[in-house]
Amino acid sequence: MVGKVVRVMASGVFDILHLGHVYFLEEAKKLGDELIVVVARDSTARKLKHQPIMPEHVRVKMVEALKPVDKAILGHEDDMFKTVEEIKPDIIVLGYDQVFNEKYIEDECRKRGLKVKVVRLGKFTGSDLNGTRKIIGKIISAYAFQKEIESIERVNDNENNRDS
Amino acid sequence: MVGKVVRVMASGVFDILHLGHVYFLEEAKKLGDELIVVVARDSTARKLKHQPIMPEHVRVKMVEALKPVDKAILGHEDDMFKTVEEIKPDIIVLGYDQVFNEKYIEDECRKRGLKVKVVRLGKFTGSDLNGTRKIIGKIISAYAFQKEIESIERVNDNENNRDS
Numbered sequence: 001m002v003g004k005v006v007r008v009m010a011s012g013v014f015d016i017l018h019l020g021h022v023y024f025l026e027e028a029k030k031l032g033d034e035l036i037v038v039v040a041r042d043s044t045a046r047k048l049k050h051q052p053i054m055p056e057h058v059r060v061k062m063v064e065a066l067k068p069v070d071k072a073i074l075g076h077e078d079d080m081f082k083t084v085e086e087i088k089p090d091i092i093v094l095g096y097d098q099v100f101n102e103k104y105i106e107d108e109c110r111k112r113g114l115k116v117k118v119v120r121l122g123k124f125t126g127s128d129l130n131g132t133r134k135i136i137g138k139i140i141s142a143y144a145f146q147k148e149i150e151s152i153e154r155v156n157d158n159e160n161n162r163d164s
Numbered sequence: 165m166v167g168k169v170v171r172v173m174a175s176g177v178f179d180i181l182h183l184g185h186v187y188f189l190e191e192a193k194k195l196g197d198e199l200i201v202v203v204a205r206d207s208t209a210r211k212l213k214h215q216p217i218m219p220e221h222v223r224v225k226m227v228e229a230l231k232p233v234d235k236a237i238l239g240h241e242d243d244m245f246k247t248v249e250e251i252k253p254d255i256i257v258l259g260y261d262q263v264f265n266e267k268y269i270e271d272e273c274r275k276r277g278l279k280v281k282v283v284r285l286g287k288f289t290g291s292d293l294n295g296t297r298k299i300i301g302k303i304i305s306a307y308a309f310q311k312e313i314e315s316i317e318r319v320n321d322n323e324n325n326r327d328s
Contacts, residue, residue, distance in 0.1 A: 017226065026229075054299070066230065
């Protein structure tokens with residue numbers, strides 16, 4: 001007898017890909033046979049977090065380029081359960097920092113006739129550079145540092161010009 | 165008769181992954197059966213371009229997480245042909261903006277007893293956000309804009325305080 005294919009669903013913004021995303025999706029895939037990833041629309045990302053650097057059509061292609069991902073699709077703007085009804089997952093996986101409540105999701109799925117198990121994964125600790133905000137912070141720090149150096153150099157140049 | 169496995173080698177810094185990288189590696193993979201990607205060391209990246217945002221041990225794992233990539237390794241610091249001798253590729257693929265000369269690479273490989281064909285790929289035009297520098301530029305613009313808004317708000321606050 002061949003067992004039923006276990007379908008796992010994960011979701012997120014996936015703005016600038018980093019090792020935390022890869023780890024999350026690898027662990028998600030291990031829970032079943034196929035992994036469908038729902039990538040947040042730009043409008044949803046703005047509501048949940050902030051304006052993404054990469055537009056939604058880029059983010060969905062980047063996620064689908066990752067080995068553990070069987071399919072990546074864009075979510076609905078207004079109702080996450082519309083997408084759940086379309087995908088009909090057996091398991092919904094949540095990242096350590098995703099704010100959804102496990103029981104709420106299971107209850108809402110049951111109301112729609114879907115038996116879904118919600119699994120929350122742990123935080124990735126393998127690298128100190130594991131969040132999009134941290135990557136953006138690092139870029140901005142480097143930029144601010146460079147601006148500061150330039151302003152010091154300008155002051156020095158002006159002083160040198162006065163001396164000469 | 166089973167044909168020989170055609171091994172393709174590609175290389176680059178692969179700092180913040182974007183669609184240009186994915187497209188480049190997908191096209192590279194199509195040229196053969198297996199794709200080995202050589203990821204530049206941090207020291208090499210500094211010499212060629214600039215200090216990378218992501219450290220080398222992260223960049224190599226990110227590249228290996230992409231579907232077209234069979235294996236990703238870090239390059240040698242000093243001599244690219246050491247890596248070529250280790251990988252023994254049939255094809256070396258170059259991106260549209262990689263400065264190496266095709267004939268120089270083929271000649272240097274021949275000196276080392278390796279018959280290598282060098283193939284240069286075209287530029288990816290499917291997205292306006294296809295380079296790491298562009299992504300960094302977008303982050304910095306958003307940051308500079310935010311700082312400007314904050315400084316305008318500070319001026320307004322000061323004026324309002326004076327009025328009251």
